[in-house]
Amino acid sequence: MEIIIKLSQFLLSLSLLIILHELGHFIPAKLFKTRVEKFYLFFDVKFSLFKKKIGETVYGIGWLPLGGYVKIAGMIDESMDKEQMAQPQQPWEFRSKPAWQRLIIMLGGVTVNFILAFIIYIGMAFAFGETYIANADLKDGLLIENPAMIKAGFQTGDKILAVDGVQIAKFDNDINMKIAMGKEVLIERNGAQQSIKLPNDFIDQLSTKSEKIPVVSIRMPFVIGAVSDESTNKNLQAKDIVLSLNGQKTKYFDEAKTILDSNKGKTISAVVLRDQKETPIQLNVNKEGKLGVQLGGLGMDSLEKLGYYKVSTQDFGFLESIPVGIEKGKNQLIGYGKQLKMIFSPSTGAYKQVGGFAAIYNIFPSTWSWEVFWNITALLSIMLGVMNLLPIPALDGGHVMFLLYEIVSGKKPSDKFLENAQMVGFVLLITLLLFANGNDIYKAIVGR
Structure with missing residues (x-):
């Protein structure tokens, strides 16, 4: 049953993100009278689980759950439809549209991803409010069990005061990530303050044989x-x-x-x-x-009744939820940007923690919680948006890069150049996909 629950959440979240991302391309394409030949959830290599043609578009569900796509007429994409591109341009084709319209079509997917994430965070603030323990109320400090934290010099009972100069006001789910991504942590130990500088490869150490142990956690009876x-x-x-x-x-x-x-x-x-x-x-x-x-x-209510912690709950009205959700989305976006920067810095060892579909599947809990589901979905939406903006041919960011070049220079890259760039981008994507999922397999084998 646990596997079914995790798999259901994984597929529901993935499907929602794919459909909305592709709608971000589909809607402006239709608004600019560009023909969309296919709209697919998952890939239909060789055959489809379902397909139906409505108007000029075939809507379907593929069998390979590695993503989805819209096939826009007259566009050099992963379909590599050279036969169509060899024909004279038609007014309904992507290549016939002004560069600014093509740019909007290509940015539509990531725009929806970012908007979706912020809407989810706003909705979560309104529906669930915010539950936390004020950092000042952690009188006896935190539990430190992670070997990487102990090696860095932390001890159980330490109070985390600030990370990289930013004061920690609340103990919540974000504190572990803030420390993991940090460079210097200010703590209080036995009434005295001191700074602990984290090693450059700290995030790699955290994930080595101890990735299931929280960075920090509250002390329990x-x-x-x-x-x-x-x-x-x-x-x-x-x-x-x-x-x-x-x-x-x-x-x-x-x-x-x-x-x-x-x-x-x-x-x-x-x-x-x-x-x-x-x-x-x-x-x-x-x-x-x-x-x-x-x-x-013990639940937080019981811990509060026994005098261990004071749990604060803050509810928000609809209008109050908007700035709260925007702030949460902004912090997650900045945080993921920092993660990407670390991944592309080999000395941090963060690239070893890049995961594929198994890693995404494993972040979903084995029990159903709408609050957790929407929180994960919002984060994945941000990740999908940022990844698609990378200037790699075959990704939305690659198309945007060439369109910006065309708008600035007034020169459109040749179809042959775009075809070659698409092939290079496709090889890069396959390499990244193999690397990420290979990491999953390696971790499963060695128990990391």
Whole structure:
């Protein structure tokens, strides 16, 4: 069932993005009376799962879910229809239209991608509001478990004050990415401030054998999820919260783990919170420093009631949601631009983390959440828009590059030049596709 849920979200998001991107080309083409011969979701190599001709356009669904396309008459694209291009120009063809109209048609797809992302973020702000913990309320600092963070000099209990000079006001889902993309982090440790400079290949280190461990996370109490059949601590119950071990307070699990590790093979005293009452018990610590239990968790509401954190929730009216959503979209766009810059800088090692379709599939959760789904879809829409703007022939950005040259110089590149450029771009795209998906396979094999 989990696979079905992840796959459903992946295909729904991908289909939505492809259809809207291609509509961004389709609509201005029709407005400028340019003939669109095909409109396809996914690629129809050799055959289609579905197709139907309406007017002059064949609408269909291909079997290869690697993207989609619109085939515009008189345009040199991935179809490489040389036979059509050898015929005399027709007034309904792309090549017959003024350069400014062709530019609008080519920019339509990425424009829709960016607009879609901002609309989603505005809608999310209105529908879900914003839930966060004020950074100032993290009195005991954060949990640091990622090996790359520890190697860089961070410790559990550190408070993150700023990244690259920008103050961190809220602990939310963006803080991990801000640190990963940062160069210098200002922290507070034991009441004193200090700066930690991150290594140039920090983002590569984060993803090496520890990519599933958060960069930072909030410290959680020691909650009993279940007691195993082999455990000798049958006096423990599910939902117990361990308050002290061996006479030492254990507000957080990381504190309890340290005490258990120093008392391997011993019987120690403990106090647990059970049914809102403090209950003293004796616990047997095995030779591995374990109690024979599974960890449980608490929701943010429960953590707030127990006095661990103050959770802030801010709701927005429709008009208030607009600047909030725009700011979120702007930050994501800038953040992805920084990621691309790092990917094209070999010394950072970020290129090793480039992923293909498996990587995209894996970012979707195994449980359905509309909030998570729309958040991922908005980010993917930004990624699709930025990637398509790269000045690579065969991408929208390549076509835009040649059109801008034509507008500025007044000279149109020859069809032969555009055909050769398209072939070069196609080879580049195939290479990038093989590299990205090859990275997925490599990570699956070596467990990275």
